[in-house]
Amino acid sequence: MKKFLVAALLAGGLNGWASVRPDTIVVVNHPQKVTIEKSLSSLSVKVEGRGSDQQYYYSERMETDSSAAFLTKEQRTDNWDFKIPFVGKKKQKMLEKNTTDVCFGGFGFGLVSAVGADDGVKVDMGASFELSMDHLLSIHYNLTHSTYVSAGFGMTWRNYRMTGRNRFIQNVDNLQVGPYPEGAQIDFSRLKVYSLTVPLMLHQYLNRDIVVSFGLVINFNTHASLKTRYVLDGEKVCEKSNNIHHNRLTLDLMAKFRFRTLGLYVKYSPTNVLNTEFGPKFRSLSTGITLFY
Template sequence: MALASTMCVTAMATEKNDTVVFSSPTKVTVMTNDSVQKIKVTGKKGDENFRYEKTVAIDNTKTSTKVIKKLAEDDEKWVLDVGYGWAAPTNTPDGHGFAVFRSNEWFFGVRYCYTPKGATQTYSTGLWCDWRSYVVPTGKVIGKNADGIVGFSKFSENYKKTESEIRIFSLSVPFLFTQKFGKDSNTSFSLGPVVNFNLRGRINNEWTDGDYEMEESIKGIGYRPVTVDFMGILKYHGLGLYCKYSPMSVLKDKTVDGVENPKFKSLTFGLFF
């Protein structure tokens, strides 16, 4: 009974002061996991039958806070985008097709990406500088008449090394939704619209006439100031493939005396970094 009373008093002191001193314990066992720590004392000086056990909860608040903070930082970031592709204009006037592998697009810019904590979906937007070039086959030429209507014809047979193209420069704003194939996956698919603010458009013609190299630049071709594309990107690690479809005609709808601007759209495939 005396021993029981002594142990009871000791335990009460432990609960109140949270400090217990044992003189020459025979054996001390400490067991720890992620949430609790258990201390077991067997025997002490003058009492080999003494037993004491204490379970203490471990506070992981600081560690958890650091992890949560790190995850929050990883959820928001800026990325650099670079792309190069080959354009295939569609809906072109009969007999006036474009040269697919000579028509191209390249762009670069930045995007702000936001990923909700623990999610595999990312939402992003940014700003790209975009250059597009629509080239007609060798021997054909693009021009503009007095009414501002763009048309197609042929270079003189005496001209050599001919090249004719429509060039468009844009500031583009992408709005992309990205889905990763698992939290630890390196593969993702992005989809969304790209709004193009077309700032500059012109026709550029080059040819060689005998010993002379000639170049002609035609402004005021009546391009649309704003167009919308739809873009898809399949990416693995840092390398991706993209497809972009432009359902809106590059040039404005315009008709004078029955002659109208050519209405053509474009489909582009390329590499995305």
């Protein structure tokens, strides 16, 4: 309701208002709540809230006789007088347009899977994790009152773990996938990748609490390693390598849904985790939650 207008037009035979001006007009812009009470002898108008001022209060009561005639008019401009689920008011302002903000913090936790993988690469999503703080520093530019773009800097740690019969095997310069030695008691075989990240995102407020985001995350993969553990003939075996020929630069496509400080995200990488000239092919797919963004 953009504007509320009450006109009390009094007829000629009023007893209580004979000496008062015949017309009373009250205009309140952007009222939050308007209550009108009519009876045979009175008219009462209450306005609660005005624009962003929730403390605003206006009240007027007029005593009349039963012959008084009243006209109550509600005037709208370009706003519809109903609400669409998950969509805020058309001109509700969440952001200050054409301004820049600097933000810090945010934490994400998710589960990781391998998609488009070569035979034998069977990553256990329930045992493979992703930890991220990709907005240690983030700069926001507000395009409109409900839309903004951001560029950030952070870090991500990913773990691709296999718990089945196959393991990652380092052979000189190549990384392969193959079975454990016969009779081995299997623990796990995993690849770990540590990345510095630059997320470039577009964010849209649906209302004051809900934000959807889409964008690209650039991963500078500064470190990766292999670790396999099993027991053979009563002896614990741990195989390690820091030379697994991972791709130094990968990309993620990311979508997020956030309600206040809690969010859900999905990330898909169209680029392979490893250099396929030296190791098996697989790409990353992860999903999880975010906090305090």
